[in-house]
Amino acid sequence: xxxxxxxxxxxxxxLAGAALAEEYPERPIMMMVSYGAGxxxxxxxxxxxxxxxNEDALGMPIAIINKPGAGGRVGWxxxxxxxxxxxxxxxxxxxxxxxxxxxKGGVQYSSDSFExxxxxxxxxxxxxxxxxxxxxSMADVVAHAKENxxxxxxxxxxxxxxxxxxxxxxxxxxxxxxxYIPTKGGGxxxxxxVIAGEVMGGVNxxxxxxxxxxxxxxxxxxxxxxxxxxxxxxxxxxxxxxLEVDNSSxxxxxxMVPKGTPxxxxxxxxxxxxxxxxxxxxxxxxxAGGSPMHIMTRDEVKAMWAAREQTLKELLAGL
Amino acid sequence: MDFIFYFGDVFSPLSFxxxxxxTIGGLILGATPGLSPTMAVALLIPFTFHLEAVQGLILxxxxxTSTVAGGAVSAILLKIPGAPANIATTLDGHQMAKQGKGAxxxxxxxxxxxxxxxxxxxxxxxxTPLLAEWALAFGPSHLFWxxxxxxTVIGSxxxxxxxxGLLSGCIGLWLATIGFDDIMGAQRFIFHPxxxxxxxxxxxxxxxxxxxxxxxxxxxGRRTTGAEVIEVQKHSVLDATxxxxxxxxxLGIGTITGxxxxxxxxxxxxxxxxxxxxxxxxxxxxxxxxxKGHSEGVIAAEAANNAMVGPSLVxxxxxxxxxxxxxxxxxxxxxxxxxxxxSDLFDNHPDVAWTFINSMLVGQVLMCLFGLYVAGLAARVxxxxxxxxxxxxxxxxxxxxxxxxxxxxxxxxMACLGIGMYFLERFGFxxxxxxxxxxxxxxxxxxxxxxxMIADATVGRASYFLSGGLxxxxxxxxxxxxxxxxxxxxxxxRYTTKEEAQx
Numbered sequence: 001x002x003x004x005x006x007x008x009x010x011x012x013x014x015l016a017g018a019a020l021a022e023e024y025p026e027r028p029i030m031m032m033v034s035y036g037a038g039x040x041x042x043x044x045x046x047x048x049x050x051x052x053x054n055e056d057a058l059g060m061p062i063a064i065i066n067k068p069g070a071g072g073r074v075g076w077x078x079x080x081x082x083x084x085x086x087x088x089x090x091x092x093x094x095x096x097x098x099x100x101x102x103x104k105g106g107v108q109y110s111s112d113s114f115e116x117x118x119x120x121x122x123x124x125x126x127x128x129x130x131x132x133x134x135x136x137s138m139a140d141v142v143a144h145a146k147e148n149x150x151x152x153x154x155x156x157x158x159x160x161x162x163x164x165x166x167x168x169x170x171x172x173x174x175x176x177x178x179x180y181i182p183t184k185g186g187g188x189x190x191x192x193x194v195i196a197g198e199v200m201g202g203v204n205x206x207x208x209x210x211x212x213x214x215x216x217x218x219x220x221x222x223x224x225x226x227x228x229x230x231x232x233x234x235x236x237x238x239x240x241x242x243l244e245v246d247n248s249s250x251x252x253x254x255x256m257v258p259k260g261t262p263x264x265x266x267x268x269x270x271x272x273x274x275x276x277x278x279x280x281x282x283x284x285x286x287x288a289g290g291s292p293m294h295i296m297t298r299d300e301v302k303a304m305w306a307a308r309e310q311t312l313k314e315l316l317a318g319l
Numbered sequence: 320m321d322f323i324f325y326f327g328d329v330f331s332p333l334s335f336x337x338x339x340x341x342t343i344g345g346l347i348l349g350a351t352p353g354l355s356p357t358m359a360v361a362l363l364i365p366f367t368f369h370l371e372a373v374q375g376l377i378l379x380x381x382x383x384t385s386t387v388a389g390g391a392v393s394a395i396l397l398k399i400p401g402a403p404a405n406i407a408t409t410l411d412g413h414q415m416a417k418q419g420k421g422a423x424x425x426x427x428x429x430x431x432x433x434x435x436x437x438x439x440x441x442x443x444x445x446x447t448p449l450l451a452e453w454a455l456a457f458g459p460s461h462l463f464w465x466x467x468x469x470x471t472v473i474g475s476x477x478x479x480x481x482x483x484g485l486l487s488g489c490i491g492l493w494l495a496t497i498g499f500d501d502i503m504g505a506q507r508f509i510f511h512p513x514x515x516x517x518x519x520x521x522x523x524x525x526x527x528x529x530x531x532x533x534x535x536x537x538x539x540g541r542r543t544t545g546a547e548v549i550e551v552q553k554h555s556v557l558d559a560t561x562x563x564x565x566x567x568x569x570l571g572i573g574t575i576t577g578x579x580x581x582x583x584x585x586x587x588x589x590x591x592x593x594x595x596x597x598x599x600x601x602x603x604x605x606x607x608x609x610x611k612g613h614s615e616g617v618i619a620a621e622a623a624n625n626a627m628v629g630p631s632l633v634x635x636x637x638x639x640x641x642x643x644x645x646x647x648x649x650x651x652x653x654x655x656x657x658x659x660x661x662s663d664l665f666d667n668h669p670d671v672a673w674t675f676i677n678s679m680l681v682g683q684v685l686m687c688l689f690g691l692y693v694a695g696l697a698a699r700v701x702x703x704x705x706x707x708x709x710x711x712x713x714x715x716x717x718x719x720x721x722x723x724x725x726x727x728x729x730x731x732x733m734a735c736l737g738i739g740m741y742f743l744e745r746f747g748f749x750x751x752x753x754x755x756x757x758x759x760x761x762x763x764x765x766x767x768x769x770x771x772m773i774a775d776a777t778v779g780r781a782s783y784f785l786s787g788g789l790x791x792x793x794x795x796x797x798x799x800x801x802x803x804x805x806x807x808x809x810x811x812x813r814y815t816t817k818e819e820a821q822x
Contacts, residue, residue: 037361038641038648046653049579069516070499077515078726106499149595153776178775184765192584196455199773215639215661224621225416269610307406 006106007196024087024265025060031255032083034075036068039186040123040207040291041253045092048120048277057276058269062090071158072097075106078111085258086267090117095252095305100160100312111309112259115266118273119254121286122294124225124247125166126209126235127154127217128194128200138170138222141201145176145194152178155190155202160316163190163203166224166249168204168315178193194218207290208232213279224249229292248311252294254301270298271276322444325673329681337370338678341381342685346693348382349389353719355521356386357644364652372656372668376675379652380615381682383645386430387625388686395424395617396700397712399529399719403520404624406754407596409528411609411616418612419552420437421698427614428621429690434563434576435622438685439629443577443636443724444676450582450630451637457583459770460784464793465583465822466763469590469651472597473752481532482749487748491756494518494736496764513728520589522720522729523736523757527750529716530590530737536709551698556691562614569615572599573622583628584634584642589758593751601803629679636660636672678728 010073018197035041042064049062067075075091076098093114102110117157129135135144145152156163159182183189187205194202195217203224204212211229212218222238223229226247238245255273257266276282277295286293296304328334341363348359363382367375390401395412408428415424442450457465474481497508498517509515563570576595580586589690599619600609609616632649634642639661641647653660656671664672701710720733740750772785784790 036644036647037357037364038565038644038651043651043654046365046651050365065725067516067726069519069724073499074516077512081512106511151776153773179772181769181772181776184761188640189584192455192634192638195460195638195640196458198458206489211639211659211661214659214663217661285655289654290659 010225028060029062029088032065034072037066051279077108080113083258085260093256097161111186111305117255117269119296119301120277121253123164124206125249125252126206126223127221128209135290144175145178150177153199155181155193155199156260157187159192160184162249162251166203173245210290322390322673323762327413328674329677337378338381341378342385343380345385349386350392352393352399352715353722359386360648372671373674378680380675380678384679384682385686391428398532400524404592407592407620414612421701422695423554425694427617429687431618431622432625433683434689435626438574439626440680443629454582454634458767461789463766466759468797469759475804476752482536484752487753488756491753492760495757495760497596519729521723522733525716526733527740531741531744533709533713534741536705569599569618573619574626576625577623577626578630582630591627592620593617653822
């Protein structure tokens with residue numbers, strides 16, 4: 001009798017395994033976003049997954065679940081330790097955030113805990129000043145910082161996030177000491193500090209700064225990326241202004257699964273998801289919201305993660 | 320007067336249908352424990368993908384206004400505040416429901432909400448440019464003093480004595496330190512993975528208010544079943560309106576406090592109700608009735624939390640900075656249609672901007688009408704036998720805590736805090752000051768650290784925190800508030816000792 005049951009169970013499991021490979025996905029998929037509803041990551045995740053139910057994409061809808069807290073650590077801790085690696089639990093990643101956090105320690109994940117699927121967006125950090133600020137270029141900022149070491153205050157959203165990395169790189173490239181003020185409440189609070197004149201400048205997301213500049217509240221002095229942004233063709237990069245700042249602080253957003261997810265599921269997702277991102281409806285909504293898109297395949301993301309890990313380890317070693 | 324020009328758009332068939340749907344749906348969502356206004360609006364965003372920008376925003380605006388008011392239903396009838404905004408409503412509202420005056424409490428809360436809400440939206444319509452400057456005037460040092468002002472309220476709020484009030488406030492302040500510190504990145508008191516993100520305020524609210532109540536019901540056992548059926552008094556809307564007019568002080572203080580505090584980014588919505596409640600109590604001629612089912616308490620709290628709705632959108636609409644979590648979700652609703660808040664919104668899409676604002680105005684009225692309609696029916700909840708009631712409240716509490724971020728960790732937090740609070744209540748401590756500590760702790764701390772960092776790099780801490788008109792004004796209010804509480808405490812002690820001496 002016991003043999004019979006074991007046999008039946010084995011057969012069922014075998015069937016389930018076969019079915020998984022052939023018919024994945026057979027039920028709706030969940031995607032965890034480690035930031036609150038309404039934030040930039042949540043907003044973009046909802047747009048890029050809105051066509052998941054189409055026949056040419058996954059054929060099943062993707063539901064977004066928010067697990068915010070501690071700068072994303074809560075959600076990624078949950079994803080690394082408790083999420084089922086069955087292909088029905090995806091998560092959004094933010095690079096450099098989770099890599100920088102895993103280097104600093106105190107979390108239960110590293111870049112080895114996750115398998116990337118595809119990248120959808122790249123939001124570079126920019127340096128903003130209030131509309132009435134005396135600074136007109138990064139050179140003005142650096143000159144002021146050289147004359148007043150440690151006295152130039154500039155805001156950003158917390159420690160060990162893209163903004164902080166950009167701040168560290170700017171200080172290192174210019175060889176100056178400035179006062180980085182991490183705010184609680186994300187990029188919006190950091191932007192408010194700049195507009196209200198509480199700080200002299202700030203590092204912020206290109207997408208948010210673009211909107212604030214359009215509203216006439218701030219000016220953008222430089223982009224921390226390798227090339228100019230199509231949203232801001234007139235704003236020079238940091239490198240054009242003589243500051244050796246690369247794209248390490250660019251906030252890459254994409255989809256990943258936990259380690260241990262079946263290889264065939266990963267392959268299928270890696271093949272379909274980039275095409276789903278490339279859907280013209282998605283591109284139109286992203287463009288309208290001022291969110292820069294940057295689609296990368298699984299292999300490209302793997303290379304990007306490895307490169308980022310390398311740079312961040314060097315940059316954060318001195319802290 | 321642009322807003323009158325676009326009033327017609329609100330009443331086109333589809334728009335009005337959405338407004339109606341948003342209002343009724345919002346009331347139901349708002350009355351469900353654990354579904355805060357932020358969550359309710361976030362849930363509705365996907366529906367707006369398929370609508371025109373104007374219609375989508377009508378739906379969101381209506382839902383926002385009515386969820387805030389709907390939170391009063393569970394606060395009054397079940398003693399589960401759906402969001403921090405409703406904490407103050409439970410203090411007197413639930414007492415009224417227990418005395419069979421649930422219908423009256425609900426009617427008053429909806430009427431007060433409508434008055435406060437309409438005032439708030441009118442402020443948004445007429446004074447937006449002025450209010451935007453005011454919202455920006457609050458820097459880290461001012462927010463720090465504002466939080467300290469909130470702390471001074473703790474002692475006098477709903478406790479057996481000032482010392483016990485302060486002590487439970489301190490417990491709240493300590494609980495607030497749990498989790499990752501966002502500014503410095505340090506880990507504090509994280510003994511369990513479910514505490515990694517700190518204590519979620521919604522889960523804490525449900526635990527602290529609802530669970531002790533459930534335990535009390537269970538503790539009574541079967542002996543008293545049936546003996547405690549409360550007679551629910553009928554109450555006419557006309558009487559409620561008269562009552563509201565007879566309480567201009569509570570209505571006025573609630574509305575004005577809500578409007579002013581609602582404007583301040585990041586602080587407003589959470590403490591507006593509690594501050595208004597406390598101020599009304601201090602100025603009222605019937606102080607001793609507060610906390611025992613007094614109508615002024617409900618009126619002040621509800622007028623304040625709906626008055627905050629309009630002003631809380633000022634930073635978003637003018638500066639493109641979301642000042643509250645709900646505003647952040649609304650920002651997503653605008654962006655998805657390619658509309659940037661700020662001058663772009665009012666210059667290039669006035670139809671969207673004004674129809675949205677108008678829909679909140681009409682939404683307030685509709686919300687009030689529907690609320691009054693269901694108030695009589697809803698109040699019968701008090702007749703449900705206690706054993707059944709305990710089970711319902713417990714189930715709703717677990718559901719509410721879980722649904723905040725689909726996490727069992729929050730349910731454990733809720734249960735632990737609830738059981739702890741049950742025993743604290745036995746010793747005369749109360750949940751309201753504890754929650755106030757939990758809310759104000761992070762505001763005071765992060766603004767002090769941030770202000771300190773700015774001060775160290777610039778003018779020095781002493782002059783940063785202690786100079787400037789707004790700082791000095793806030794410090795003066797703090798001192799006055801402490802002095803008033805101390806004086807009242809001394810006076811009441813003198814009276815009691817006299818009475819004891821006579822007895």
